[in-house]
Amino acid sequence: MNxxxxxxxxxxxxxDLPVKGNNVDFDSVDFVLNEFDEQSIEQAVLxxxxxxxxxxxxxxxMIGELDNALHLALAxxxxxxVKITGDDPSADSHQQAKWLAEAIKGMSADMVFAGVxxxxxxxxxxxxxxxxxxxxxxxxxxxxxxxxxxxxxxNKEFAxxxxxxxxxxxxxxxxxxxxxxxxxxxxxxKVRQVTQTATIEKxxxxxxxxxxxxxxxxxxxxxxxxxxxxxxxxxxxxxxIVELLKSKGLA
Amino acid sequence: xxxxxxVITEHxxxxxxxxxxxxxxxxxxxxSALGGQAVAVVVGSGVSSNVFxxxxxxxxxxxxxxxxxxxxxxxxxEALVKEKSPRLVMFGWTATGMDLAAWLSARLGKPCxxxxxxIGADLTMSCQAYGGKMVxxxxxxxxxxxxxxxxxxxxxxxxxxxxxxxxxxxPVALDGLKTKFVEAIKPAGGDVDITAQTKLVSIGRGIGxxxxxxxxxxxxxxxxxxxxxxxxxxxxGWLPRTRQVGKSGLKVKPKLYLxxxxxxxxxxxxxxxxxxxxxxxxxDKKAPIFNVAHYGATADLFEVAxxxxxxx
Ligand SMILES: Cc1cc2nc3c(=O)[nH]c(=O)nc-3n(C[C@H](O)[C@H](O)[C@H](O)COP(=O)(O)OP(=O)(O)OC[C@H]3O[C@@H](n4cnc5c(N)ncnc54)[C@H](O)[C@@H]3O)c2cc1C
Ligand SMILES: Nc1ncnc2c1ncn2[C@@H]1O[C@H](COP(=O)(O)O)[C@@H](O)[C@H]1O
Numbered sequence: 001m002n003x004x005x006x007x008x009x010x011x012x013x014x015x016d017l018p019v020k021g022n023n024v025d026f027d028s029v030d031f032v033l034n035e036f037d038e039q040s041i042e043q044a045v046l047x048x049x050x051x052x053x054x055x056x057x058x059x060x061x062m063i064g065e066l067d068n069a070l071h072l073a074l075a076x077x078x079x080x081x082v083k084i085t086g087d088d089p090s091a092d093s094h095q096q097a098k099w100l101a102e103a104i105k106g107m108s109a110d111m112v113f114a115g116v117x118x119x120x121x122x123x124x125x126x127x128x129x130x131x132x133x134x135x136x137x138x139x140x141x142x143x144x145x146x147x148x149x150x151x152x153x154x155n156k157e158f159a160x161x162x163x164x165x166x167x168x169x170x171x172x173x174x175x176x177x178x179x180x181x182x183x184x185x186x187x188x189x190k191v192r193q194v195t196q197t198a199t200i201e202k203x204x205x206x207x208x209x210x211x212x213x214x215x216x217x218x219x220x221x222x223x224x225x226x227x228x229x230x231x232x233x234x235x236x237x238x239x240x241i242v243e244l245l246k247s248k249g250l251a
Numbered sequence: 252x253x254x255x256x257x258v259i260t261e262h263x264x265x266x267x268x269x270x271x272x273x274x275x276x277x278x279x280x281x282x283s284a285l286g287g288q289a290v291a292v293v294v295g296s297g298v299s300s301n302v303f304x305x306x307x308x309x310x311x312x313x314x315x316x317x318x319x320x321x322x323x324x325x326x327x328x329e330a331l332v333k334e335k336s337p338r339l340v341m342f343g344w345t346a347t348g349m350d351l352a353a354w355l356s357a358r359l360g361k362p363c364x365x366x367x368x369x370i371g372a373d374l375t376m377s378c379q380a381y382g383g384k385m386v387x388x389x390x391x392x393x394x395x396x397x398x399x400x401x402x403x404x405x406x407x408x409x410x411x412x413x414x415x416x417x418x419x420x421x422p423v424a425l426d427g428l429k430t431k432f433v434e435a436i437k438p439a440g441g442d443v444d445i446t447a448q449t450k451l452v453s454i455g456r457g458i459g460x461x462x463x464x465x466x467x468x469x470x471x472x473x474x475x476x477x478x479x480x481x482x483x484x485x486x487x488g489w490l491p492r493t494r495q496v497g498k499s500g501l502k503v504k505p506k507l508y509l510x511x512x513x514x515x516x517x518x519x520x521x522x523x524x525x526x527x528x529x530x531x532x533x534x535d536k537k538a539p540i541f542n543v544a545h546y547g548a549t550a551d552l553f554e555v556a557x558x559x560x561x562x563x
Contacts (some may be wrong), residue, residue: 001501007538011381013381013382013384013514016537017381017384017385018383024385026474035483037478039486054355062456064273068342072480078268093353094356094357095525097357102275113271116349117349119380119381119382119516123353123356123362123363123364123365124353124365125349125353125365126353127353128350128351128352128353128357129353129354129356129357130352131358131359132353132354132355132358137321137322137429137430138321138322138350138354139321139350139430140349140350141346141349141350153433155436156346157346157499158263158346158347158499159346159498159499159500159501159502160438160500160501160502161436161437161438161439161492161493161500161501162435162436162438163435163436164318164319164432164433164435164436164439165432165433165434165478166320166430166431166432166433167430167431167433168429168430168431169429172429172430175349175350177499178482179486181488183488188307191417209357209360210362211362211363211434212360212361212362212391212392212393212396213362213363213364213388213389213391213392214389214390214391215388215389216375216387216388216389216390217387217388218290218380218385218387218388219385219386219387220384220385220386220537221283221379221385221386221539222386223542224542225542225543226529226542227529227540227541227542227543227544227545227546227547228539228546228547229480229541229546229547229548229549230546230548231548234550234551234554234555234558235554235558237532237548237550237555237558238343238554238555238556238557238558238559238561238562239558239562241509241530241546241548241555241559242562242563243433244530244546245395245507246476248507248528249472250450250474250506250507250528251473251563
């Protein structure tokens with residue numbers, strides 16, 4: 001079973017997001033692994049543990065900082081890491097999906113895993129685009145994957161606990177919302193060891209595609225309303241919330 | 252090539268989702284500015300399709316389409332879009348639309364914007380990005396664009412009507428599909444129903460660990476409330492799926508929604524923004540939740556919860 005997992009490094013949304021020109025200033029933010037990719041790596045590793053095979057993680061190195069994410073994936077159970085040396089922070093989703101699809105073509109993948117989305121999107125998601133370029137079926141919003149022979153059974157979530165089970169003949173692309181089990185923790189010592197010993201295969205970008213979107217402007221939302229802020233120490237805040245609740249008959 | 256706006260509607264258990272009507276309403280406005288028609292597209296069966304205020308409605312019904320199947324739906328919609336060659340195709344940015352919009356975009360080589368909150372008459376689209384902390388305005392090139400629209404962006408009423416649908420056969424053969432619908436998955440029972448509670452204490456990733464959930468439970472108990480959460484708390488295994496509020500969770504409308512350590516991502520807001528009283532405690536003063544909550548405090552949730560416990 002050849003499993004390929006596409007992973008993406010994105011600006012941490014826990015940070016302030018300074019704007020430079022018409023995009024977030026990538027030089028002044030921290031990059032983290034997209035949260036759905038952690039789920040996706042875990043689900044891929046679980047499938048490998050169940051049926052055998054190899055998990056290869058692949059990413060487009062947009063800003064020359066992908067190695068950390070690849071090392072983390074290896075520490076969490078992936079076997080091989082590949083980076084596409086895109087090195088173009090302005091490459092749009094279609095271009096990245098094309099590069100990924102071209103790189104994945106050579107890997108004879110039985111399954112391709114992607115995160116259901118990344119939070120910095122405008123024209124995402126890359127999972128369905130890879131599926132379109134590779135002419136494989138795609139199902140997103142997936143929260144469990146089981147493989148038997150040359151088909152996979154996946155559960156897709158709609159909302160409120162309602163979902164559907166699908167059976168798909170492989171190869172396919174899966175958009176992972178959540179792994180069937182919470183992602184495992186990779187101890188720091190393991191990550192450090194991987195960082196020192198692992199090799200990352202480099203692939204030159206190939207293929208061309210464009211989103212056909214021109215970014216006009218990126219800015220914080222114009223707020224139409226704002227919470228009435230309760231000032232003071234945590235104790236003051238607690239007191240005021242309790243008073244508020246009591247005044248409304250809610251406590 | 253036409254100036255029509257095609258809306259891919261969506262339905263479940265015989266009911267169209269609100270976003271379908273929202274899109275049809277917006278499509279009417281855009282189509283009249285563009286000099287085209289607003290066309291509602293219904294794929295699948297078991298639903299009465301004469302419910303839109305569209306200029307026309309096309310209903311494609313086939314046994315292979317009776318349940319949502321991304322491969323089958325994708326093929327049908329691709330064929331229809333090629334035939335109609337509209338100016339704009341609208342999807343909901345939903346569990347089903349997310350499988351189709353970007354796929355169609357790559358198949359056709361046409362631009363697609365996701366998380367769309369608004370669309371101008373020149374088709375410039377305003378999209379949420381970075382979990383609601385940013386808004387991007389993008390302009391699509393060429394003669395056709397795709398918009399994947401966030402639920403709750405436009406009024407529902409403008410799309411409601413009674414246009415008689417035209418039934419057509421599937422424009423493509425639907426045999427030999429690689430994807431097969433096996434069965435529906437029903438929600439797990441046995442837990443409290445958070446949609447029926449009047450007071451919720453809702454925790455997010457800021458709660459930090461499973462052990463800390465107890466603090467929220469204690470606070471909830473003192474308030475006569477129930478604990479609910481954002482998605483990451485459930486994905487981490489700290490609370491059962493039955494407690495999740497949001498797009499892929501449950502929609503709640505309690506009298507009190509007290510939020511501890513939830514950032515207010517658009518997917519969470521979809522599930523709770525109509526709560527009567529929203530109070531948010533978050534250490535990040537720029538957390539998007541403060542644009543939605545009625546009351547907010549930039550404070551540590553643990554300190555505030557402990558202090559509240561002493562006062563109750
Ligand atoms: C298709 C799809 C469906 C989704 N469905 C849902 C859904 O149904 N429900 C849902 O919730 N999400 C859903 N999500 C996920 C959503 O995008 C966000 O990732 C999620 O809502 C974030 O949860 P959060 O606010 O708890 O975490 P974060 O965004 O990580 O926010 C944590 C917050 O806690 C604050 N914090 C940290 N420590 C403290 C402290 N000590 N005191 C006070 N504050 C603190 C931080 O400042 C931060 O604002 C979905 C995503 C996708 C792609
Ligand atoms: N540059 C990239 N390199 C590798 N995978 C990516 C990249 N961008 C997106 N992906 C994959 O596509 C998913 C959805 O991302 P997005 O399309 O940006 O919403 C991510 O979770 C990744 O699995």
